[in-house]
Amino acid sequence: xxxxxxxxxxxxxxxxxxxxxxxxxxxxxxxxxxxxxxxxxxxxxxxxxxxxxxxxxxxxxxxxxxxxxxxxxxxxxxxxxxxxxxxxxxxxxxxxxxxxxxxxxxxxxxxxxxxxxxxxxxxxxxxxxxxxxxxxxxxxxxxxxxxxxxxxxxxxxxxxxxxxxxxxxxxxxxxxxxxxxxxxxxxxxxxxxxxxxxxxxxxxxxxxxxxxxxxxxxxxxxxxxxxxxxxxxxxxxxxxxxxxxxx
Amino acid sequence: xxxxxxxxxxxxxxxxxxxxxxxxxxxxxxxxxxxxxxxxxxxxxxxxxxxxxxxxxxxxxxxxxxxxxxxxxxxxxxxxxxxxxxxxxxxxxxxxxxxxxxxxxxxxxxxxxxxxxxxxxxxxxxxxxxxxxxxxxxxxxxxxxxxxxxxxxxxxxxxxxxxxxxxxxxxxxxxxxxxxxxxxxxxxxxxxxxxxxxxxxxxxxxxxxxxxxxxxxxxxxxxxxxxxxxxxxxxxxxxxxxxxxxxxxxx
Numbered sequence: 027x028x029x030x031x032x033x034x035x036x037x038x039x040x041x042x043x044x045x046x047x048x049x050x051x052x053x054x055x056x057x058x059x060x061x062x063x064x065x066x067x068x069x070x071x072x073x074x075x076x077x078x079x080x081x082x083x084x085x086x087x088x089x090x091x092x093x094x095x096x097x098x099x100x101x102x103x104x105x106x107x108x109x110x111x112x113x114x115x116x117x118x119x120x121x122x123x124x125x126x127x128x129x130x131x132x133x134x135x136x137x138x139x140x141x142x143x144x145x146x147x148x149x150x151x152x153x154x155x156x157x158x159x160x161x162x163x164x165x166x167x168x169x170x171x172x173x174x175x176x177x178x179x180x181x182x183x184x185x186x187x188x189x190x191x192x193x194x195x196x197x198x199x200x201x202x203x204x205x206x207x208x209x210x211x212x213x214x215x216x217x218x219x220x221x222x223x224x225x226x227x228x229x230x231x232x233x234x235x236x237x238x239x240x241x242x243x244x245x246x247x248x249x250x251x252x253x254x255x256x257x258x259x260x261x262x263x264x265x266x267x268x269x270x271x272x273x
Numbered sequence: 274x275x276x277x278x279x280x281x282x283x284x285x286x287x288x289x290x291x292x293x294x295x296x297x298x299x300x301x302x303x304x305x306x307x308x309x310x311x312x313x314x315x316x317x318x319x320x321x322x323x324x325x326x327x328x329x330x331x332x333x334x335x336x337x338x339x340x341x342x343x344x345x346x347x348x349x350x351x352x353x354x355x356x357x358x359x360x361x362x363x364x365x366x367x368x369x370x371x372x373x374x375x376x377x378x379x380x381x382x383x384x385x386x387x388x389x390x391x392x393x394x395x396x397x398x399x400x401x402x403x404x405x406x407x408x409x410x411x412x413x414x415x416x417x418x419x420x421x422x423x424x425x426x427x428x429x430x431x432x433x434x435x436x437x438x439x440x441x442x443x444x445x446x447x448x449x450x451x452x453x454x455x456x457x458x459x460x461x462x463x464x465x466x467x468x469x470x471x472x473x474x475x476x477x478x479x480x481x482x483x484x485x486x487x488x489x490x491x492x493x494x495x496x497x498x499x500x501x502x503x504x505x506x507x508x509x510x511x512x513x514x515x516x517x518x519x520x521x522x523x524x
Contacts, residue, residue, distance in 0.1 A: 272512025
């Protein structure tokens with residue numbers, strides 16, 4: 027098992043990509059903190075702990091500094107250390123630029139960009155105190171690289187995540203803290219499951235492979251980046267998108 | 274095991290990244306077809322695979338020759354029945370100023386670094402299509418993304434590999450064939466010795482200068498990545514470029 031005796035935080039760990047990653051980490055021996063705004067995280071933790079895994083739900087609002095600080099503190103209190111962060115929590119939203127309200131813009135930036143910054147900040151602070159190195163995986167997107175007309179705020183936030191990742195990777199490379207981003211295409215998660223069949227087909231057609239991704243496929247990439255196998259990989263984006271950005 | 278029951282072909286498998294990948298694949302359950310222009314070196318790789326309890330077939334291979342590719346694929350099929358994974362790894366490295374680079378230099382390097390990848394995909398993907406499944410990994414470089422002085426020839430070849438990868442990925446995206454490229458920075462092989470000698474620096478200084486991690490990479494770190502791309506763990510990845518450079522391209 028690749029993550030025996032490792033402690034991982036997964037934000038947005040109660041559903042979708044985050045939940046799949048929580049399950050994958052637990053299955054490979056990690057102790058996992060499920061950080062989520064939704065109380066459903068408690069049910070996920072309970073289910074996994076009943077199966078013999080060691081997980082902890084910490085209700086977290088990644089956009090609030092005090093909440094993120096408390097998330098890392100709760101992790102260290104329970105498990106004594108932190109080795110891995112998957113800063114995954116995020117929201118989706120539509121709206122072309124001239125129609126986008128200041129409120130919607132701000133909410134997107136707060137959760138999808140500031141939220142990643144705050145998680146990186148407090149996780150790395152803890153890893154530096156330990157002096158043991160660590161691995162951070164930020165959740166970017168194909169929209170860290172390419173745009174669509176209806177999601178300017180989402181793309182701005184995810185573009186920000188890409189360069190936050192690179193800057194942070196360079197800063198801590200010598201301390202053996204690796205920082206990378208996983209950049210998924212459209213994945214079959216609750217963010218998408220609410221859409222109409224027509225909208226879903228439209229999204230499918232954007233991917234040369236002709237299907238949406240599965241949360242487990244992103245989880246496997248996150249585990250690769252977080253593992254010792256990726257020891258020379260830092261500051262990169264790993265794109266898992268069924269060919270979307272290669273077109 | 275992550276490649277249980279799969280057959281993998283690796284070019285340039287006599288030394289360095291190719292050899293490391295052959296051994297790693299074998300440990301994960303793959304049967305390996307290892308090829309190299311240097312027959313003695315690739316026989317040695319095959320012997321080491323067999324010592325691990327794996328199955329290997331060593332073949333002398335001029336990757337720039339279409340006739341030779343046809344023959345090598347034929348031998349591989351005869352031995353193991355199919356090919357599930359192709360790692361187009363063979364390549365050479367030349368650092369030379371623009372004005373000193375001859376047409377002969379150009380044609381030789383393009384033949385070994387670019388024509389080889391084209392031929393490998395052309396002759397192995399038909400085998401993969403029969404089973405509607407396969408993973409191709411092409412070795413590009415960070416020199417295929419960013420510019421460096423005296424790298425016009427090598428950079429052009431690796432840039433070509435980067436784009437060819439995406440083109441072929443698009444051509445077969447719905448048919449179960451995935452094609453991705455890897456982009457190593459300086460890795461501890463004969464190529465880095467050559468780069469250090471050519472730029473009058475020692476290897477450690479080169480690693481320190483090039484990547485934020487402050488060292489050159491190890492061949493095993495690259496074969497870890499090739500394994501990930503070869504395996505079903507990367508089932509939604511095609512046409513992507515994976516940089517493995519200790520942070521060099523991030524700045």
